[in-house]
Amino acid sequence: MTARTTGADQAATRSPGAGARRRIPLVLCAAIAWLVFVVAHRVLSGRVWWWQVPELVPPLALAAVPVVLLVATLAARRARRAAAAVALASLALGGGASGLNPAALWHDAAPAPADAITVFSWNTWYWDQPVGRQMPPPTGTPAGDVAAFYRYLHAQDADVLLLQEYVYFGADSRPIRVNDLDRLRREFPGFHIAAASEMVTLSRFPIVLQRGLDPPPDGGRDTPVPPGSDWPGFYTVKTLRTDLRVGSGTVSFYNSHISSPVDPSAGGLDLFSLGRTQHAARQADLRALAADVEANPLPAVLAGDFNASPAMGILRLVPGRMADATPALRSLYPATWDDGWPWWRIDWAYTTPEVTVHEYRLVRSNGLSDHSGQRLVLSLSR
Structure with missing residues (x-):
């Protein structure tokens, strides 16, 4: 006696295998999703204010995630080549912004x-x-804390010091002016001092020009100064330029502290404070800097806290004349934000082609700051 197989029985027999063949493997889905994120990041980062939350991803993820996906493809039964190709594409597109x-x-x-x-x-x-x-x-203020602060500065044995956050903050997140110039003159006899907003520059070389860079009225800022502020320059001037007489020539030093993506009145990392106003302020800061550098024929050095990781596209606005000094660092993954896990680099140094970088290293602050210092040894091309 021969059993009869109905069409329904045949469909039931085929359906598990057929459904499995139709499903996209999980590793390929993950690779495609990550590639979509990387493409969106390349297109949107630094250009639209509402992409600021994704920009906070640790930059290393742009290299690490594709590598993890490539490893995962080894265990995949199907679509292994397609998943690997998609993962490699995301690594090629995003790896350069990983901070490596x-x-x-x-x-x-x-x-x-x-x-x-x-x-x-x-x-x-x-x-x-x-x-x-x-x-x-x-x-x-405890004398030991202040003494440690100045010991740290002296230990760098620097000819030029570019210092940011020359400011106190009150409990209401209101900036308070600091007047420590007399102490600085005592601590650094013979140095020349320039200050603007919350930046101060100390130099063994004579200062022949100094000015804070204030974005022009059409610089893109959107009401950056809080109503009633008695220190508007704190919010608008984010770079101090000093031209120094070095030997028989003059070199411009740009001391920058670009506005944070977080509204300073938030008092911390508040994701709801990553708004349009701060994004516009950051763009205005960098455009003012770029305009001055591009119009400046002198050799120049730019360093400071940019509040921007390698993953943030706003770094495209760094002046075109400037070359990143990162290759001179000995670290495979340099990070400068010491507050918590060292996953982010937000402090940078750049030079024009007339300046050679012989040494570049990061100096941990040992709790004195939430940032590492940047120490460079430079010379002028002859």
Whole structure:
């Protein structure tokens, strides 16, 4: 007796295998989703304000995620080649913004000449305001804290110091002016000092020009100064330019602290404060800087806290004359934000072609700041 097989039975027999063949493998779905994110990031980052939350991803993820996906394809039964191809495409598109510094493996800097210039750039984290930071500066600041602050500065043995956050902050997140110039003159006798907004520059070389760069009225800012502020320059001037007489020539040093993507009145990392106003302020800061650099025929050095990781497209606005000094770093993954896990680099250094970088290293602040310092040894092309 022969059993009869109905069409329904045949469909039931075929359906598990057929359905499995029709389903897209999970690893391919993940690879496609990540590639879509990377493409969107390349297109939108730095251009639209509402992409600021995705920009906070640790930059290393742009290289690490595709690598993890490539490893996962080894265990895939189907669509292995397609998943690998998609993962490689996302690595090619996003790897350059991952913060990795492969040049550390082969870069060989030229020895510094005897007349080389040592530059130290550092975000001081509200100057010497004690730990806790979100408080008015007390009248009796512990002497040990201030002494440690100045010992750290002296230890850099720098010819030029580019210091940011020359400011205190009150409990209401209101910036408070610092007047520490007399102390700086005592601590650094013979140095020349320039200050603007919350940047201060100290130099062994004579200062022949100094000015804060204030974005023009059409610079794109959208009401950056809080109503009633008695210090509008704090919000608008985010770069201090000083031209220094070095030997028989003049070199421009740009000391920058680009506005944070987070509204400073939030008092911390508040994702709801990543708004259009801060994005416009950051663009205006960098456009003012770029306009000045492009009109400046002098050799130039630019360093400071840009509040921008390698993953943030706003770095496209860095002046075109400037070359990133990162290849001279010895670190494969340099990170400068010391607050918490060291996944982000937000401090940068750039030079024009007339300036040679012989040495570049990051100096941990040992708790004095939430930023590492940047120490460079430079010389002028002859």
